[in-house]
Amino acid sequence: MKGRAFWASIVAVLVAGLILTQVVSNEYYFNALYVILQGAIMAVAWNVLGGFTGYVNFGSAGFFAVGAYTSIALGKTFGQSLPLPVMIATAAVVCGLIGLGLGYLTLRLKGVYFSIATLAMAIVFETLMNNWPFVGGARGAYILTPDSHLWFNSYIEMLFMVMLLLTLGSVAVSRALNASRLGRGLAAIRDDEVAAECAGVPTLRLKLISATLMGAMMGVAGAPYPYFVTFVDPASAFSLFVAVNAIAMPMIGGTAHWIGPVIGALLVGTAQQVITVTVSSELNVLVVGVMLVLFITLAPQGIVGLAQKYLARRAR
Amino acid sequence: MNAPVLQVDNVTKRFGGFLALQNVELHVNAGERLGLIGPNGSGKTTLINCISGALFNDEGSIVFEGHDITRMPAHRRARLGVARSFQIPKPFRSMSVLENLRIPLEYAARSRAEHRSVTDEAMEVLEQIGLKPRAHENSAGLTQVDMRKLELARALAAKPRLLVSDEAMAGLSSSEVDEILEILLALNRRGVAVIMIEHIMRAVMRFSERVVVLDAGQKIAEGTPAEIVRNPQVERAYLGE
Numbered sequence: 379m380k381g382r383a384f385w386a387s388i389v390a391v392l393v394a395g396l397i398l399t400q401v402v403s404n405e406y407y408f409n410a411l412y413v414i415l416q417g418a419i420m421a422v423a424w425n426v427l428g429g430f431t432g433y434v435n436f437g438s439a440g441f442f443a444v445g446a447y448t449s450i451a452l453g454k455t456f457g458q459s460l461p462l463p464v465m466i467a468t469a470a471v472v473c474g475l476i477g478l479g480l481g482y483l484t485l486r487l488k489g490v491y492f493s494i495a496t497l498a499m500a501i502v503f504e505t506l507m508n509n510w511p512f513v514g515g516a517r518g519a520y521i522l523t524p525d526s527h528l529w530f531n532s533y534i535e536m537l538f539m540v541m542l543l544l545t546l547g548s549v550a551v552s553r554a555l556n557a558s559r560l561g562r563g564l565a566a567i568r569d570d571e572v573a574a575e576c577a578g579v580p581t582l583r584l585k586l587i588s589a590t591l592m593g594a595m596m597g598v599a600g601a602p603y604p605y606f607v608t609f610v611d612p613a614s615a616f617s618l619f620v621a622v623n624a625i626a627m628p629m630i631g632g633t634a635h636w637i638g639p640v641i642g643a644l645l646v647g648t649a650q651q652v653i654t655v656t657v658s659s660e661l662n663v664l665v666v667g668v669m670l671v672l673f674i675t676l677a678p679q680g681i682v683g684l685a686q687k688y689l690a691r692r693a694r
Numbered sequence: 695m696n697a698p699v700l701q702v703d704n705v706t707k708r709f710g711g712f713l714a715l716q717n718v719e720l721h722v723n724a725g726e727r728l729g730l731i732g733p734n735g736s737g738k739t740t741l742i743n744c745i746s747g748a749l750f751n752d753e754g755s756i757v758f759e760g761h762d763i764t765r766m767p768a769h770r771r772a773r774l775g776v777a778r779s780f781q782i783p784k785p786f787r788s789m790s791v792l793e794n795l796r797i798p799l800e801y802a803a804r805s806r807a808e809h810r811s812v813t814d815e816a817m818e819v820l821e822q823i824g825l826k827p828r829a830h831e832n833s834a835g836l837t838q839v840d841m842r843k844l845e846l847a848r849a850l851a852a853k854p855r856l857l858v859s860d861e862a863m864a865g866l867s868s869s870e871v872d873e874i875l876e877i878l879l880a881l882n883r884r885g886v887a888v889i890m891i892e893h894i895m896r897a898v899m900r901f902s903e904r905v906v907v908l909d910a911g912q913k914i915a916e917g918t919p920a921e922i923v924r925n926p927q928v929e930r931a932y933l934g935e
Binding site for chain 1: 746747748768769770772773777778780782784785786788789794796797798800801802803804848851852934
């Protein structure tokens with residue numbers, strides 16, 4: 379997608395979102411869209427390290443939950459009136475630093491060992507939150523949604539627009555990264571780390587940048603979560619489902635291209651919402667599983683890979 | 695004689711209790727063609743891993759153009775001008791041949807590059823190597839000989855002062871060996887010093903101005919190709935008593 383077309387579609391989506399808040403009054407739709415957009419940010423974030431750099435992270439839920447708990451801790455310390463952007467920015471910094479620290483400790487590990495370390499990290503943070511009474515400990519914390527919701531009709535409509543902005547922002551960052559010199563360095567690391575190093579790529583530094591960015595974006599996705607659900611406990615915030623979705627969505631969409639996780643998130647997220655409402659809320663977990671198995675066996679490059687193959691065949 | 699571009703002194707490398715390199719001394723003069731030979735397991739690849747920075751030697755020092763690079767990470771050595779090709783080709787598989795060259799051009803050669811379009815420079819390198827018709831093909835689908843050429847092209851794109859070629863010809867046919875040899879000679883004519891590791895004696899003897907022989911982690915002989923073939927110690931290392 380060329381630069382102008384990309385920014386035009388970003389603006390178009392934003393305007394469509396604003397129109398939606400004026401036209402649709404049923405709050406369910408904003409709830410559903412919020413969940414889909416949250417999945418999209420997580421997927422885009424996971425893809426920065428998992429897709430572009432080739433390091434599979436199983437601990438996404440850890441970053442997400444720490445983002446959410448950052449908001450709770452800030453709310454408890456400074457009062458719930460603290461503006462949401464401040465909480466989101468703080469969560470980005472906190473989770474970015476955790477990404478950097480995790481990267482520094484574990485990015486020398488290869489393949490599955492790195493993945494196991496990320497899983498362990500999520501468990502460490504869950505244990506910490508379980509034992510930190512200030513943010514509710516294992517009993518969880520209630521959050522009162524603030525009264526003010528700017529010019530929107532309801533708080534959820536505002537949260538939806540916040541999430542839409544964050545999603546578009548993450549997509550723009552991911553796209554810029556994909557096309558940059560930095561992004562090409564990351565791709566070289568994914569393809570062959572030793573060869574990349576010998577071609578002058580500072581592999582450790584690039585991996586740290588990638589892990590930091592991934593952490594920050596996941597923190598951003600988690601920060602508004604307490605205001606969305608109004609009750610957060612470690613079991614729900616650190617849910618395996620968050621981590622599985624963050625992996626499944628890019629895998630299904632395609633990991634090498636920035637648009638892959640976006641497509642995957644829209645597809646899987648929408649399917650989950652539809653199935654939750656029409657069939658059962660338990661079945662949607664099964665659907666992700668089945669889709670993931672089908673794509674990994676039949677189309678390992680995801681939907682983007684399928685499209686590229688089709689276009690290449692037509693060009694010939 | 696010019697000052698050496700590379701000076702390796704007393705380099706020792708252990709893997710646990712195994713002594714892979716023992717007090718190896720090696721120097722390469724500016725623009726020189728050096729052959730490095732030795733039986734399997736003699737430490738050739740370990741030595742060039744220490745030179746390129748893939749491994750750190752336990753003792754001794756490595757100096758490149760006046761910089762002590764002994765503890766320098768590989769990517770900084772690449773920026774200084776040490777390039778290598780790999781015995782088993784390691785292309786960036788998700789990229790086209792052209793994109794493969796962008797990486798060293800944008801990273802290793804960036805500080806020393808003339809300010810021109812990266813694509814133009816990459817095309818120029820591909821032209822020299824003879825890979826231009828393959829520029830937009832996927833690198834994972836290349837034939838063996840083209841894969842070897844891509845290895846050399848990528849090393850070349852880093853604008854090296856010293857190129858270490860690790861068995862770039864193993865398993866190639868006789869005419870393909872000549873092709874690769876010609877590429878290395880042309881590169882050398884442009885002033886790049888080359889260390890060639892090779893088992894194909896015909897190629898080593900034709901290419902090298904000087905040959906160093908390793909056996910069991912030690913340097914056992916050094917001299918012109920003609921001297922080396924007559925050296926009884928070398929004969930013993932290869933054929934036994």
